[in-house]
Amino acid sequence: MNIESRLLTDKKITVIEPSGRFDAHYETAMKKQIRQAFETGPHIIVNLTTVHFVDSTALATLVQGMKQAREQNGDLLISGLQQPVRIIFELTRLDKAFRIFATLEEAIASAS
């Protein structure tokens, strides 16, 4: 799985884009990306448009990032859930913990 990350400089938001199967193997890499994002600011969007599966470790990593962001008066938003991943968020009711957007654009608009 690949993780791309880019900073929207004008808005001071970091967009992190994992792709494929987001599972325990990428825990360290993802935590690193989130940590690096925080160096610029507490606003992160994790765009999951190309992710087809998330496991419990991935979800726990996202929750940790969200809590850290909120502690710094920012947030970690989720966007672009594919159907199978949306189901996982709904069954674990993590859809009640995160602010989730259908598209990256909507998430960016909300964070700005």
Place this chain on the structure above:
Amino acid sequence: MTKTILVVEDELTLQELVSYQLKKEGYHVLMAGNGPDALDLVKNEEQPDLILLDVMLPNMDGFQIAGSLRDNQATARIPIIFLTARSTIKDKLTGFDSGAVDYMTKPFKISELKARIKAHLNLVDTAQEQGRAKLDHEMAQAADIQQRLMPQVLPSIPGLELFARCQPAQQVGGDFFDVTARPDKELVFSQADVSGKGLPAALLMSSVLTALWAGANSRSTPGEILQKLNRDFYQRLTDMGKLVTAFTGIYHTETRQITYTNAGHSAIVYCPAGKHPVLLEADGPPLGTLPELLSKQQQLTLNPGDLLLIASDGLTEAEAGDGAMFGYDRLLHSVKQLADRPAEKIGQTLYQQVTDFATGYTQFDDQTLLILKGVA
């Protein structure tokens, strides 16, 4: 498995000769002409299984290089054989002091070098095997302890048939279940899944299970039990970056009522006698997600023939060769087919179906199943 040998020698003809001979023996060979290059190779490219190290090198001598490798935990165990023209006893002792396992004086016979290399690599293999065997043995003991933390014998409750099994993916895991009979004939049953797998998940599982026992043995309701768990563990779960999905239910023998609370634990199937099974969705996220538990307490009845099945996601996410998952549809379908059988039979058959579905593929996640069936 092909072994890698790093040859650190500044005399090019010797470097080439040794490398050529070793490659002929089937080794993968890395070469460096000085200390800094050698250290760089080891750090950034590939860790060799053995290093042939010339003592007289420009800038950094062999003893310093060996010392540097010893100081780094990652490279400290790589066997080093010194190659040198210096052969006084003092040189040899300095060599061994700096961490080398052997010492070859130039000029040496290539056949002797090969023989010593082979002997040292065998020693490393044996040591690693012994290390693994010891670890396996300890893990097997840990697995045994973990299984014994869960009830070995299920209580006999009027009006109920029970089935419970936890099958970790690795020797130990983060899933658990508990079944506790209270003095007033209430049955407290729980299932939880700590995020992650293996030893880290198992350690946390142990802690949460102990806290759960306290709740199960008290007079608290399922909602109160999970709320307390969430409060008590929230800070630690946040620090660790972990979540725990949890389901706790209490069966009341007199009324056949089950009160339950579900914090993010999916795959709860309720199948009233003769009807279609339904998936009971959680109404709040796992423990450790939010400072206050969102999940509310719910209720259902378990009349004779009714079935309540709680499965961890290791079952629904079991994968077949083509990447397809067992999934919720298949689970509901199976439950519908098996619902009129005894709880024990349902449990065993379901496990078998998941195993058959995922044939040839190693179990990836812990698989736990808890079944309550109403009987007259």
